[in-house]
Amino acid sequence: MEESKTDQKKRPVAYRRKARKRILISSFWQEEEAMRAILAAANELNWELTDERFVHSQGPKAFTPHGMICCQWAVPDIMMPLIEARIPVVHTWAMRSTIPPDERPVVTSDTRLVGAMAAAHFLERGFRQVCYLSVNEYDDECDPLISTLKAHLEHGGAHFLGANLVELDGPGWRSAFDRTLDTWLGSMPRPLGVLASGDILGGHVVGFCKAFGISVPEEIAVLGIGNKQRWCDMSPCPLSSIDLNPVARARQVVALLHRMMGGEAAPAAPVLITPTRVITRKSTDIMATADLTVAKAITFLWEHCGSPISVDEAAAVAGISRSSLERRFRKAIGRSVNEELLRKRLERCRELLLSTDLTLVDIAPKVGFLSKTYLHRIFREHYHCTPKEMRKQSLPCRQT
Template identity: 35%
Template sequence: MGTPRIALLIETSRGYGRELLRGVVRYARLHGPWGFYVTPGDFLQAVPRMKSWGGTGIIARVETPAVARAILASGLPTIALGLSDEQLRPESPLSRLSEVVSDSHGAGRMAAEHLLERGFRHYAYVGSRGRVWSGRRLDGFRSRLRETGFEPHVYAQPRPRRAAADWEREQPALAAWLAGLPRPAGVMACNDDRGREVLVACLHAGLKVPEEVAVVGVDDDELLCELADPPLSSVVLNAEAGGYRAAALLDRMMRGDCSEPQRLLVEPLHVHARRSTDIVALDDPEVAAALHFIHDHAAGPIAVPDVVEQVVISRRALEQRFRKATGRTVHDEIRRVRLERACRLLIETDLPVARVADASGFGRVSYLAQSFRQAFGVTPARYRRRLRDGVPDPPDRP
């Protein structure tokens, strides 16, 4: 087979799309060379003339019937991105394509957990009309909140008229809706674009962020999040590894080694906390003080007695009030925060596992490994290979 030539119909204007592309390029550098067709832009893309171009494979977001027809007519190995429920129906020919899809339900649950940890009693969701992943993120957000007895307020987006005027027309409606929420409220936006719009609407409504409304988005588009006012917290998706796995699957398909449709899931990793959710909204000041201390010092050698020293009540009283407010013990919260930090260090750095154990507060590698097996069923090294490097675990030795 000659040099593979791949059409990438992926939105370059979004952080999620760019991370997927980065993973595809990383695979091509290691296993190529590959040639690419890519056009900068948003969700709407066009399929090139694959025969005259010499295309051998496609990775695409199928946004329109025209794109679907062109892909199916090409007969080339294709991996679709995030097919809709309608496209996945058995009678649809698109349902027979392999697919890369973000775990939107899991992202919604993770955003809910992030806000629950901050002690809110009121929650809300702002989505995007017509986006299947937005609905799935709402389902995950709502399901996690219902487990703890909460029900989110859900924003009803006005129907669009003219694309250029949509946000200008919607902004006062969203601002009024946010102003009518009980406060303080934890708000999930379906992605970072929507999160930025929520922050702008809060400004126009005179709402303080995060004191009155805390906001978390999805995708962790770093530039978009850092330019927001205040900087936007966001769920990080494992998109680069997803792109790498998609390229590996397409490579097998082009070689004829894989004929059955596959479904690759892009997992949520953690929440990149920024100023938009930097608050503890608990009514109990002692529990709030304990949480602040744990979050600020869990990377050091702290234990439950160190937390108790920060409050003016007994250990027994703190444990009872802490469990009532958070659903966890003080020790469990220290371990949870340390695990979250260790996960980020494993994915985002090349630090040896021993250094990760020390930097996340576990101290000993054996304690870190034990905690990882209990929480995730794998060792720290396997967790890193699976989620950062996008490669499957090697088979266990007999």
């Protein structure tokens, strides 16, 4: 029997259904992964989300939201009246070097950590010359990504060769892009590491190299930012990229807006999200060295790090004696053969911990360890945390 309107009015307040919060969304097409996470988090709070594209404000029943999430740089016209009406608005971007005061509060990636992570990735692979390409305006002196990248490279004994601005749109952009890279990259030493400000730009750099006969990653190694799998996997050479943890960022956005709608003051400082890690693909999967014999041995070690290989086998592949390989190895990359093999095995172990649900028992034989206990001890000594603690770091970005 249906409940009458009179009975509904008599129903205790505690049992009445709460009115859903109406949230306006303004988003950029490249924020698809973050938007999926925002939708999931908003559904947990029973929010009603509406894309600003579908709002027709001239009608007699104009849409009035309780809050807004803006996931793009360009501020939509509909947003300013909401701010003037003191309706909570949260901005979020994957990455931006400078944040205008009138576009806060904001949740975004910690670009200093992005720069540090990129520097560590190139240094670990022996690159001693690195440059930065961007499609966005920047200031070398003030940009935290560039300044941190430069500082960490120099601290590690490498050289930062500067930054350059390129365009990926407008009439004739492709020819202009090729001319810029031909002039700029053509004057730089090899091997060279290139950090691109995004995965689409990184893919274009790889495509340029392929068209002009430049080997990737042997001559130029390319690292993107964002880890957009679509672009990384379809790059002419699969593109390594820094995962910015969009799911964690999305959840922070929803949580912040929820608190602000509850009366909490907006934070004055940006809420910075820690990037997850570098996802290594073929575009940087190499050890940069001018010694081709050492490079051949390194390739063997990397390709067979899951097998019980020895230094003697690596020396045989390289075509020299064990003692010669050890001497040339340390001179070329500053590590012994066994140290490099162990580093690669631990790197592979870390990748499996963060990207799969395999147990350490299952991972050990895949990365060349016969003992789970030994792997656990060595892993903790190297990363200063246990495998279990490392895996917890990836949980926010693996949730959907």
